[in-house]
Amino acid sequence: MDRPATSDPNLSSAPQPTASSRGGRCAARRARLAQAPFRELLLAEPYRWFFPLAVLIGIAAVLLWPAFYQHWIDYQPKTSHARLMIQGFIGGFAFGFLGTAIPKVLNTHRFFFGELATFATAYLASSGFHLANRTVAGDAFFLIALVTFMISAGTRAALRKDLPPPGFLLVGAGMLCGISGTVLFLSGHALEFNATREQWAGLLLYQGFMLLPLIGIGAFLFPRFFKTDNKQIFPSNPYPTEQWTRRAKLAGTAAALIILSFFLEVEGIVRWGAWLRAATCFAYLASETGFWKRSEATGVLPAALRTGLICLIIAALAAGWVQANRIALDHILYIGGLGLIALVVGTRVLYGHAGRTKAMGQWLIPLCVVFGLILIAMVLRVTADFTPQVKTAHYLYSALVWAAATTVWAIAMAPLLIQRRDP
Numbered sequence: 492m493d494r495p496a497t498s499d500p501n502l503s504s505a506p507q508p509t510a511s512s513r514g515g516r517c518a519a520r521r522a523r524l525a526q527a528p529f530r531e532l533l534l535a536e537p538y539r540w541f542f543p544l545a546v547l548i549g550i551a552a553v554l555l556w557p558a559f560y561q562h563w564i565d566y567q568p569k570t571s572h573a574r575l576m577i578q579g580f581i582g583g584f585a586f587g588f589l590g591t592a593i594p595k596v597l598n599t600h601r602f603f604f605g606e607l608a609t610f611a612t613a614y615l616a617s618s619g620f621h622l623a624n625r626t627v628a629g630d631a632f633f634l635i636a637l638v639t640f641m642i643s644a645g646t647r648a649a650l651r652k653d654l655p656p657p658g659f660l661l662v663g664a665g666m667l668c669g670i671s672g673t674v675l676f677l678s679g680h681a682l683e684f685n686a687t688r689e690q691w692a693g694l695l696l697y698q699g700f701m702l703l704p705l706i707g708i709g710a711f712l713f714p715r716f717f718k719t720d721n722k723q724i725f726p727s728n729p730y731p732t733e734q735w736t737r738r739a740k741l742a743g744t745a746a747a748l749i750i751l752s753f754f755l756e757v758e759g760i761v762r763w764g765a766w767l768r769a770a771t772c773f774a775y776l777a778s779e780t781g782f783w784k785r786s787e788a789t790g791v792l793p794a795a796l797r798t799g800l801i802c803l804i805i806a807a808l809a810a811g812w813v814q815a816n817r818i819a820l821d822h823i824l825y826i827g828g829l830g831l832i833a834l835v836v837g838t839r840v841l842y843g844h845a846g847r848t849k850a851m852g853q854w855l856i857p858l859c860v861v862f863g864l865i866l867i868a869m870v871l872r873v874t875a876d877f878t879p880q881v882k883t884a885h886y887l888y889s890a891l892v893w894a895a896a897t898t899v900w901a902i903a904m905a906p907l908l909i910q911r912r913d914p
Contacts, residue, residue, distance in 0.1 A: 532911065535594075535601045536844060538587035539908050541611070542837050545583025546901045548618045549830075552576045553890040555622075560883060566624045573697065574626065576825065578633045579618040581701050582669075584833045586614060586640065588708070588840060589662065593644050598653035598727065606643045610636040627680050634673045641666055654731060656723035657738035658779065661707025664746040665700055672696030687757060694753040697821075698768075701829050702803075703746055706772055709800075710742070710779035712836065716796050716851075718788045719781040738779075745775040765811030773804050790852040795862040796835045802827030802869070819876035826869035826893065831862060834900055841904050846912035857903040864896035 533539055552575035555568035594601045613636035620629035641663075648655075672695030675688050682688075714721040725735050748771040755764030777783050782800055786793075806824035813820060838858065842851050868889045875885035 529909070534604060534607065535591075537590040537602065537607055537611075538837075538840055538844075541583050541587025541590065542841070542904075543901065543908065544615070545580050545587065545833075546897050548575055548583060549580035550894045550897055551618075551622060552579060553893050556886050556890045560887060564624075568624070570626055571621045571624050571629075574621045574629055574633075575618060576830075577697055577700065578629070579614075579621065581829060581833060582614065582633070582636075584837055585704060586610065586636075588836065589640075589644070589704075591840070592708075593647060593655070596653065596655040596659065597647050597651040599647045599650050602643055606639070610639040610643070613639065627677065630673050630677050634670065634677065637666060637670050637673065641670070651729050653727045653729055654725070654735060656711040656725075657735055658707040658710030658723050658742050660739055660742045661710075661746050662704045664750075665703030665705075665707065668695040668699030668703060668750075672700060690757050691753070694756060698824075699749065699753065702749060702768075702772065705803075705829060705832060706745065706775055707742060708836070709776055709832075712839070713776070713780040713782060713796065716788060716793045716835075716839065717780060717782055717784075717786045719784065719786055722779055741775070741778070745771055762811040765807050769804050769807030769811070772807065776800060788852070789854075791854050791858045791862065792835055792838060792851050795831060795858070798862070798866070799828050799832040799835060802831065803829070816876040819873050822869060822872045826872060827866060830893075831865050834861065834865070834897070838900075838904065841907040844912055845907045845910040847907075855903075857899060861896045861900045861903070864892050864899070868893035868896060 552572050555564065555572050555575075558564045559566075559568050590602055590607065613632045617629045617632035617636060620626075620632060644663075672692045675692035676696065679685070679689055679692065711721070711723040714723075722738060725732065728735075731739070749768055752764040752768040752771070755761075755767065782797055802823050806820065806828055809820045809823060810817060839851060842848060871885045871889035871892065875882045875889065878885065
């Protein structure tokens, strides 16, 4: 019989778990890592170095705009900026989080040094080439990073001793979107230009690669922010149960509807495609996390996460309602939605692994500053294209404010990168 949704040890005062339970395994793992050499910690928890890399790449990506307007670089950075933010900033947080989480949720061995070195090297090479405005090479190395990561994750899935949360099927679908979008972009350089192919590539890489993993991970992680029932937690079992399969089908339906929304946009039915995407994200996250309900959760992290989710929904609705200045409106999604949520989740990971979960319910001043600045950066960037007389100034201010926000975040989080959680 499946364990009730409220039995998450992070949410209730459940009895001490046995060694064979998820909680027991986590306790045993913490005890081992508390005494392990720091090198072992870096391999077992690659978020400790992927998160800083992602932040550095993100700052470099936004500062390309001031560099362009100051004539410090001789190329227009529109494409490089977009690739670095998606593949570098969001990709770095994805690699760090999933590289840490996948072995745990599958109850299998961590990624080996050679595996981590392979896709980390490809990830860094991709970002370096994009900074140099060499898009083809950057995309090619990012494809290598994604494929090698998927192979490593797939190997562990085949050897699993436990099933992942059902929502993680959306993570796999998102990774496949990233691979497909990157392949389509690469093929566009080798073949004759095709507008349909380019549109599919953009939707798959710039939205599918981010949206699908976000709502998949969110179904499992966000209830911990909002103190709601977690429907993604099941007893340890390497084989699907009826209840697990039911929630997996729900995740698969959400993935299919989001891909369908891309198809509608490519076919010119832009409004209904965007609204279908908004409805799917809202319905799935509302069903799995209850983020829209009032709860006992307090502090800056639940507030920022709820704000990010609202921005995500507003961005999709606005894209369907206002056809002009689509790129500007998309920055509601990229800055206020996905970018903000990435930092919130990163903060949760850092505090959780440092054993400072109580801090996540507090109104921490540095984080209030960070998340406030990110929203200011979003407003500046979105309004830039609607105010031609100050467009360039808004581009610059938005970039500088976002860079300042992530710098403050990095400084505030830096001590947690080397802190271990007591067993």
